[in-house]
Amino acid sequence: MxxxxxxxxxxxxxxxxxxxxxxxxxxxxxxxxxxxxxxxxxxxxxxxxxxxxxxxxxxxxxxxxxxxxxxxxxxxxxxxxxxxxxxxxxxxxxxxxxxxxxxxxxxxxxxxxxxxxAPGGSPEASRRLLAMTQPIAGTIAKTYLRHRGITAFNGTDALRFHPRCYYRPDDGPTEAWPALIASVTDLRGRQTGAHRTWLALDGSAKAPIDTQRKAMGDLNGHGVRFGIGTEVQAAGEGIETVLSVRSALPDLPGVAALSAAHLGALLLPPTLRRLYVARDNGEAGEAMAKTLAERAEAAGIEAVLLVPTLGDFNDDLAAFGVDGLRAALRTQILPQDVARFMMLAA
CATH class of the missing domain: 3.90.580.10 (Zinc finger, CHC2-type domain)
Known part of the structure; x- marks a missing residue:
C-alpha cells in the first residue's frame, strides 16, 4: 500500500x-x-x-x-x-x-x-462485543445452525453474528474468525455475558482452532434465552441442545446455561410452574440436570427430565431428524404439554 x-x-x-x-x-x-x-x-x-x-x-x-x-x-x-x-x-x-x-x-x-x-471478559466487555454484531439472518451463523439440523428460529433474538471475532490462541498471533455470538441475560433480561462459537468460513462447521467456544462475563445463574418463559420452559446445557428440543417443540421457551455446572446453578423465574430439563448424557450432564431438577422441586416447580437416546439432543436430531426427535419427546413430556406445544409443531 x-x-x-x-x-x-x-x-x-x-x-x-x-x-x-x-x-x-x-x-x-x-x-x-x-x-x-x-x-x-x-x-x-x-x-x-x-x-x-x-x-x-x-x-x-x-x-x-x-x-x-x-x-x-x-x-x-x-x-x-x-x-x-x-x-x-x-x-x-x-x-x-x-x-x-x-x-x-x-x-x-x-x-x-x-x-x-471494563476489563477483558467482563459483562461490560460482553456488551461491547454484542454491540458490534448483526442478526443471524442471511449469515453463515444461520448456515452453521442449519448444518446442525436446527430448523426453528423463532425467539432466537439472543443469537447474533460477528464476521471477524478475535480469537487468541495460547501461543501464536491473534486470529479473526466469523462467530456465532449469544447474549447471556439474567431473569430481568439484562445482558450479563456473551458466548462465542467460532465458525469455519463457509459456516459448515466450527472453526479449525483449538478452543472453538468461549464465554465471557457473569454466567452464574444466567443463560441464553429463547422465547419468553413464563409458566413452562425447558433448560439445557448447550445452545444446540436447547435449539434441537425447540426444533421439535418450537413454541416451548428454553434457556441454555452453557455448561453442566451452570445448568445446576440456573436461576428460575418466580412465575415458573413446570421445568423440562433437557440433560446431556454422561456423568456431569446427568448429575447437574438432577441438581437443577431437585432445586426446582424444592421451590415448588414441577421438574421433568428429558433424556436423549445418544449423547445429547443435537446428536438425536442429527441421527433421527425432526420427526424422530419429536416422536421420542412425545413420550417424555406431560400430556397437557403435548396438546399445548406438540400439536402446534406437527
Whole structure:
C-alpha cells in the first residue's frame, strides 16, 4: 500500500478514534479529549494518551507514551495490540474494523460509576462485543445452525453474528474468525455475558482452532434465552441442545446455561410452574440436570427430565431428524404439554 493510502486509512481511523480505543485499548478510559491507557499494547495505566479530537496540537488518533517516548497513530495501535507483523494484515484489520457498526460512547467518564474501565471478559466487555454484531439472518451463523439440523428460529433474538471475532490462541498471533455470538441475560433480561462459537468460513462447521467456544462475563445463574418463559420452559446445557428440543417443540421457551455446572446453578423465574430439563448424557450432564431438577422441586416447580437416546439432543436430531426427535419427546413430556406445544409443531 502506498504511503498516502496508509495516511488516508489512519485519518479514517482518527474520525472513529474513540471507537478504536474502546475496541483495541479496552483497559483505558476517556479523559476529556484523550483516551488514557498504560501503553500501546493495552496495559493498564495512565502514561499513554490518544488524541480523540483534532486540534491545533495534532490530528485525532495520534498518541504518545509519556513514559517510553513512543508515539504513532491508530494503525500502530492495531499492530501492537494484535501482535501483527505484516503491514498488509494491519490494513486488512483496519478496513474490517471501519466496516463494522460502532457503539455509541458510554456515559460521561467524569461520572463516578464510569471511572473503572471494563476489563477483558467482563459483562461490560460482553456488551461491547454484542454491540458490534448483526442478526443471524442471511449469515453463515444461520448456515452453521442449519448444518446442525436446527430448523426453528423463532425467539432466537439472543443469537447474533460477528464476521471477524478475535480469537487468541495460547501461543501464536491473534486470529479473526466469523462467530456465532449469544447474549447471556439474567431473569430481568439484562445482558450479563456473551458466548462465542467460532465458525469455519463457509459456516459448515466450527472453526479449525483449538478452543472453538468461549464465554465471557457473569454466567452464574444466567443463560441464553429463547422465547419468553413464563409458566413452562425447558433448560439445557448447550445452545444446540436447547435449539434441537425447540426444533421439535418450537413454541416451548428454553434457556441454555452453557455448561453442566451452570445448568445446576440456573436461576428460575418466580412465575415458573413446570421445568423440562433437557440433560446431556454422561456423568456431569446427568448429575447437574438432577441438581437443577431437585432445586426446582424444592421451590415448588414441577421438574421433568428429558433424556436423549445418544449423547445429547443435537446428536438425536442429527441421527433421527425432526420427526424422530419429536416422536421420542412425545413420550417424555406431560400430556397437557403435548396438546399445548406438540400439536402446534406437527
Amino acid at each position: 502506498a504511503r498516502e493510502n496508509a495516511s488516508e486509512l489512519a485519518q479514517r481511523l482518527g474520525r472513529e478514534a474513540e471507537a478504536v480505543c474502546r475496541h483495541y485499548l479496552g483497559n483505558g478510559r476517556r479523559q476529556g479529549n484523550y483516551w488514557q491507557v498504560g501503553d500501546v499494547r493495552n496495559a493498564p495505566g495512565r502514561s499513554m494518551f490518544v488524541r480523540l479530537k483534532a486540534s491545533p496540537k495534532g490530528a485525532a488518533g495520534k498518541w504518545i507514551d509519556a513514559q517510553s517516548g513512543e508515539h504513532g497513530d491508530l494503525l500502530d495501535v492495531i499492530r501492537e495490540t494484535l501482535g501483527l507483523v505484516d503491514f498488509a494484515d494491519v490494513v486488512e484489520e483496519a478496513r474490517s474494523f471501519l466496516s463494522l457498526p460502532h457503539p455509541e460512547p458510554g456515559p460521561d467518564p467524569r461520572m463516578p460509576h464510569s471511572r473503572t474501565p
